[in-house]
Amino acid sequence: xxxxxxxxxxxxxxxxxxxxxxxxxxxxxxxxxxxxxxxxxxxxxxxxxxxxxxxxxxxxxxxxxxxxxxxxxxxxxxxxxxxxxxxxxxxxxxxxxxxxxxxxxxxxxxxxxxxxxxxxxxxxxxxxxxxxxxxxxxxxxxxxxxxxxxxxxxxxxxxxxxxxxxxxxxxxxxxxxxxxxxxxxxxxxxxxxxxxxxxxxxxxxxxxxxxxxxxxxxxxxxxxxxxxxxxxxxxxxxxxxxxxxxxxxxxxxxxxxxxxxxxxxxxxxxxxxxxxxxxxxxxxxxxxxxxxxxxxxxxxxxxxxxxxxxxxxxxxxxxxxxxxxxxxxxxxxxxxxxxxxxxxxxxxxxxxxxxxxxxxxxxxxxxxxxxxxxxxxxxxxxxxxxxxxxxxxxxxxxxxxxxxxxxxxxxxxxxxxxxxxxxxxxxxxxxxxxxxxxxxxxxxxxxxxxxxxxxxxxxxxxxxxxxxxxxxxxxxxxxxxxxxxxx
Amino acid sequence: xxxxxxxxxxxxxxxxxxxxxxxxxxxxxxxxxxxxxxxxxxxxxxxxxxxxxxxxxxxxxxxxxxxxxxxxxxxxxxxxxxxxxxxxxxxxxxxxxxxxxxxxxxxxxxxxxxxxxxxxxxxxxxxxxxxxxxxxxxxxxxxxxxxxxxxxxxxxxxxxxxxxxxxxxxxxxxxxxxxxxxxxxxxxxxxxxxxxxxxxxxxxxxxxxxxxxxxxxxxxxxxxxxxxxxxxxxxxxxxxxxxxxxxxxxxxxxxxxxxxxxxxxxxxxxxxxxxxxxxxxxxxxxxxxxxxxxxxxxxxxxxxxxxxxxxxxxxxxxxxxxxxxxxxxxxxxxxxxxxxxxxxxxxxxxxxxxxxxxxxxxxxxxxxxxxxxxxxxxxxxxxxxxxxxxxxxxxxxxxxxxxxxxxxxxxxxxxxxxxxxxxxxxxxxxxxxxxxxxxxxxxxxxxxxxxxxxxxxxxxxxxxxxxxxxxxxxxxxxxxxxxxxxx
Numbered sequence: 010x011x012x013x014x015x016x017x018x019x020x021x022x023x024x025x026x027x028x029x030x031x032x033x034x035x036x037x038x039x040x041x042x043x044x045x046x047x048x049x050x051x052x053x054x055x056x057x058x059x060x061x062x063x064x065x066x067x068x069x070x071x072x073x074x075x076x077x078x079x080x081x082x083x084x085x086x087x088x089x090x091x092x093x094x095x096x097x098x099x100x101x102x103x104x105x106x107x108x109x110x111x112x113x114x115x116x117x118x119x120x121x122x123x124x125x126x127x128x129x130x131x132x133x134x135x136x137x138x139x140x141x142x143x144x145x146x147x148x149x150x151x152x153x154x155x156x157x158x159x160x161x162x163x164x165x166x167x168x169x170x171x172x173x174x175x176x177x178x179x180x181x182x183x184x185x186x187x188x189x190x191x192x193x194x195x196x197x198x199x200x201x202x203x204x205x206x207x208x209x210x211x212x213x214x215x216x217x218x219x220x221x222x223x224x225x226x227x228x229x230x231x232x233x234x235x236x237x238x239x240x241x242x243x244x245x246x247x248x249x250x251x252x253x254x255x256x257x258x259x260x261x262x263x264x265x266x267x268x269x270x271x272x273x274x275x276x277x278x279x280x281x282x283x284x285x286x287x288x289x290x291x292x293x294x295x296x297x298x299x300x301x302x303x304x305x306x307x308x309x310x311x312x313x314x315x316x317x318x319x320x321x322x323x324x325x326x327x328x329x330x331x332x333x334x335x336x337x338x339x340x341x342x343x344x345x346x347x348x349x350x351x352x353x354x355x356x357x358x359x360x361x362x363x364x365x366x367x368x369x370x371x372x373x374x375x376x377x378x379x380x381x382x383x384x385x386x387x388x389x390x391x392x393x394x395x396x397x398x399x400x401x402x403x404x405x406x407x408x409x410x411x412x413x414x415x416x417x418x419x420x421x422x423x424x425x426x427x428x429x430x431x432x433x434x435x436x437x438x439x440x441x442x443x444x445x446x447x448x449x450x451x452x453x454x455x456x457x458x459x460x461x462x463x464x465x466x467x468x469x470x471x472x473x474x475x476x477x478x479x480x481x482x483x484x485x486x487x488x489x490x491x492x493x494x495x496x
Numbered sequence: 497x498x499x500x501x502x503x504x505x506x507x508x509x510x511x512x513x514x515x516x517x518x519x520x521x522x523x524x525x526x527x528x529x530x531x532x533x534x535x536x537x538x539x540x541x542x543x544x545x546x547x548x549x550x551x552x553x554x555x556x557x558x559x560x561x562x563x564x565x566x567x568x569x570x571x572x573x574x575x576x577x578x579x580x581x582x583x584x585x586x587x588x589x590x591x592x593x594x595x596x597x598x599x600x601x602x603x604x605x606x607x608x609x610x611x612x613x614x615x616x617x618x619x620x621x622x623x624x625x626x627x628x629x630x631x632x633x634x635x636x637x638x639x640x641x642x643x644x645x646x647x648x649x650x651x652x653x654x655x656x657x658x659x660x661x662x663x664x665x666x667x668x669x670x671x672x673x674x675x676x677x678x679x680x681x682x683x684x685x686x687x688x689x690x691x692x693x694x695x696x697x698x699x700x701x702x703x704x705x706x707x708x709x710x711x712x713x714x715x716x717x718x719x720x721x722x723x724x725x726x727x728x729x730x731x732x733x734x735x736x737x738x739x740x741x742x743x744x745x746x747x748x749x750x751x752x753x754x755x756x757x758x759x760x761x762x763x764x765x766x767x768x769x770x771x772x773x774x775x776x777x778x779x780x781x782x783x784x785x786x787x788x789x790x791x792x793x794x795x796x797x798x799x800x801x802x803x804x805x806x807x808x809x810x811x812x813x814x815x816x817x818x819x820x821x822x823x824x825x826x827x828x829x830x831x832x833x834x835x836x837x838x839x840x841x842x843x844x845x846x847x848x849x850x851x852x853x854x855x856x857x858x859x860x861x862x863x864x865x866x867x868x869x870x871x872x873x874x875x876x877x878x879x880x881x882x883x884x885x886x887x888x889x890x891x892x893x894x895x896x897x898x899x900x901x902x903x904x905x906x907x908x909x910x911x912x913x914x915x916x917x918x919x920x921x922x923x924x925x926x927x928x929x930x931x932x933x934x935x936x937x938x939x940x941x942x943x944x945x946x947x948x949x950x951x952x953x954x955x956x957x958x959x960x961x962x963x964x965x966x967x968x969x970x971x972x973x974x975x976x977x978x979x980x981x982x983x
Binding site: 043045046047050051052053054055058059061062078079080081082083084085086087090103104105106107108109110111112113114119120122129132133136137148152153155157168169171 | 530532533534537538539540541542545546548549565566567568569570571572573574577590591592593594595596597598599600601606607609616619620623624635639640642644655656658
């Protein structure tokens with residue numbers, strides 16, 4: 010038995026009214042972040058940090074299962090070290106925060122707070138790597154990095170953000186390429202299984218790739234406003250950094266060789282991705298795998314005899330399943346509690362009051378759909394697990410449907426421009442591979458290249474829709490590419 | 497059946513020859529750290545970081561059990577914010593790293609990389625705290641901090657170190673004081689149960705307390721050279737910072753009130769403490785609770801038929817107990833493997849070879865004592881668990897014996913000086929409470945005050961040994977105090 014129990018709470022700006030403000034309202038009202046006194050920096054509050062902890066625990070387990078080990082590198086990079094690889098320093102120096110004083114002494118050389126740590130890892134490897142027997146070295150670091158951005162928004166773009174950066178070196182090119190792909194797939198699997206978020210896997214154009222990388226792979230997610238959020242990247246460096254930083258090893262044939270390198274990262278940005286993929290006008294909607302509270306138990310008329318005990322009993326049974334459960338026995342009203350846990354995106358609510366106790370029943374309410382289920386108490390465990398699974402699956406299915414419906418094929422630039430003015434989407438076209446056309450597309454249609462999908466095969470209908478020339482220059486096309494408006 | 501299987505490995509400097517070099521050798525040879533290109537900074541390598549991860553997991557669980565929540569604060573503190581509380585800035589500004597440039601722009605106000613985050617927490621609380629109903633706020637942060645130290649040593653004193661900093665605010669003074677005590681006890685329990693390390697709990701003198709605190713409590717551990725290592729501190733601030741940062745709340749009687757505050761921290765220094773508490777001339781010795789590898793299985797004559805499978809079988813059985821196990825099937829010699837895992841402090845080694853297989857037996861060797869046990873294979877689980885427990889208990893007992901034997905009572909300054917010249921120890925005396933005498937003690941006997949033990953009651957014999965006057969000035973004493981040579 011299901012009845013719709015959703016009610017309107019107007020504590021936040023509605024999505025349709027102002028998407029940007031809706032997003033910021035959720036960040037603040039769900040108590041995920043607070044603005045810091047330090048301009049452009051953010052504070053992760055307990056509830057926001059708990060989401061990040063759940064994400065990191067799952068990711069860390071995935072990394073370790075494939076043999077990666079955590080390390081900790083210094084927070085500072087001397088300018089001379091950062092400068093050894095030309096492209097990287099060009100990419101990151103303009104937005105670095107520079108330390109010039111240590112105590113009361115002016116430093117002989119200024120140091121950047123790490124914007125990313127390739128240089129530090131290479132420097133360390135140059136020091137410890139000797140023989141191919143030590144390879145591969147599969148390292149990861151959990152930390153925060155600083156990039157002096159001009160405009161900032163919580164989670165999406167912030168002068169400091171928290172992330173993991175994987176850094177690996179390998180004996181052969183093939184192994185390094187395989188690592189790059191494996192970690193991209195790891196991110197995509199994580200987004201699917203933990204965040205209920207489908208992503209488009211692809212390769213970045215040279216213009217959009219990571220400073221210094223030979224190839225950058227990306228997962229791009231579509232937000233509810235149709236814009237793209239780059240949600241994780243995996244880079245292949247070849248032996249470029251190894252050569253720049255003089256990282257060598259004694260190879261199998263006793264020659265000195267340069268290892269092949271990768272790096273890959275995802276960040277607190279993923280929290281922003283989750284908000285804009287699943288949430289609604291009542292607040293945050295969280296997929297169960299990362300929800301700090303998966304089920305909230307609300308005692309109704311809790312002053313009545315036995316209600317609190319009954320609520321604690323249900324909580325205990327759910328906790329025994331290994332779920333993260335909270336029983337809110339505070340003296341706030343039921344209405345306040347319902348709105349509060351809706352705002353916080355708790356996937357499932359359980360209500361129990363005197364009438365339910367008489368009937369031997371309790372009420373379960375889904376955050377995502379608002380559906381309510383009145384069930385016999387003995388079915389609590391089975392129904393709760395079933396609904397949590399269904400919430401995950403339905404969130405994923407809805408997001409996938411949106412991604413599919415809003416990924417459109419084009420063979421002309423004006424058509425893209427017109428479509429984007431109607432509604433932001435992912436625009437798929439053919440592409441000649443020239444950066445000039447990429448720049449022109451930005452100029453003419455207001456979109457940037459998101460990626461060249463790994464999936465390059467086309468059906469016959471798609472081939473007809475896309476044509477076989479670059480829509481900008483009309484030259485023979487080399488690749489399928491997806492354009493969009495990026496966060 | 498036990499036989500002594502310890503053999504000499506001379507890969508590191510012996511403790512008796514040069515304690516300092518012995519320590520550094522272990523840090524490097526056990527691959528805990530590497531020096532970074534950034535002077536005074538350190539790199540935590542996978543094995544060192546894994547020890548820290550085990551420590552943090554246990555501590556984090558303890559903090560959460562008592563209601564603490566993790567948050568993340570910015571890495572930078574604007575100078576004006578740092579300056580609001582006079583004592584704190586005096587204590588930390590001289591050793592802060594200052595960011596003066598963001599990208600290519602000179603900052604209007606320089607910012608310190610956090611040396612500690614009281615100021616940031618207060619600033620945040622001033623923003624979010626409204627009513628007593630929100631109290632207590634029990635926060636913790638895992639991060640690294642930077643202090644521009646002149647001389648550095650891995651783990652013990654480093655320009656960057658990793659730690660947790662707990663920060664809490666409470667409605668009443670009594671609650672805040674109780675929190676300070678609870679967290680000090682939490683650290684002491686952790687040292688006993690996870691690190692097999694006894695500590696002396698006490699209160700710091702005003703001279704030694706944290707900048708800005710009303711009271712600082714400390715746990716002091718004794719290293720194998722008799723020196724003291726401050727291993728964790730817990731601070732009570734009263735409402736001093738609340739007033740400086742204008743943190744207020746609506747109290748029960750509808751008045752604006754200032755909350756009472758605490759902070760408490762422990763750091764990667766604890767890894768240094770573990771090294772100098774338990775290790776020996778063969779390398780690191782780790783208590784099982786924090787050992788990244790608790791049991792290493794070595795296949796002897798692994799090329800012989802069935803040996804590897806038998807070794808994997810033992811590994812699988814130990815892993816099924818929830819232990820962290822490694823089977824080293826590399827082509828290194830047995831001698832190399834034995835020395836390697838001794839260096840790395842793996843608590844228990846299991847050996848199995850063709851002869852053992854014939855006899856249905858395997859060999860267990862303790863890292864701490866070198867004792868070997870030949871046991872029937874079916875007793876593996878029981879014996880391994882028994883030995884791991886015994887290793888923990890024996891490590892603790894030995895450290896406690898050393899602490900007891902080397903904590904001596906004195907009633908005269910020259911006697912302390914003479915004793916210290918003989919062998920560094922903890923010197924217990926009475927004290928008048930005047931800082932002048934504390935400074936004189938440093939001058940005359942070369943020792944600094946470690947703490948005034950929480951345990952102030954004395955037996956009759958102790959009272960006789962200690963007398964009832966300050967040994968420096970001869971005035972009536974107020975407190976029992978312990979002096980030592982500090983790391």
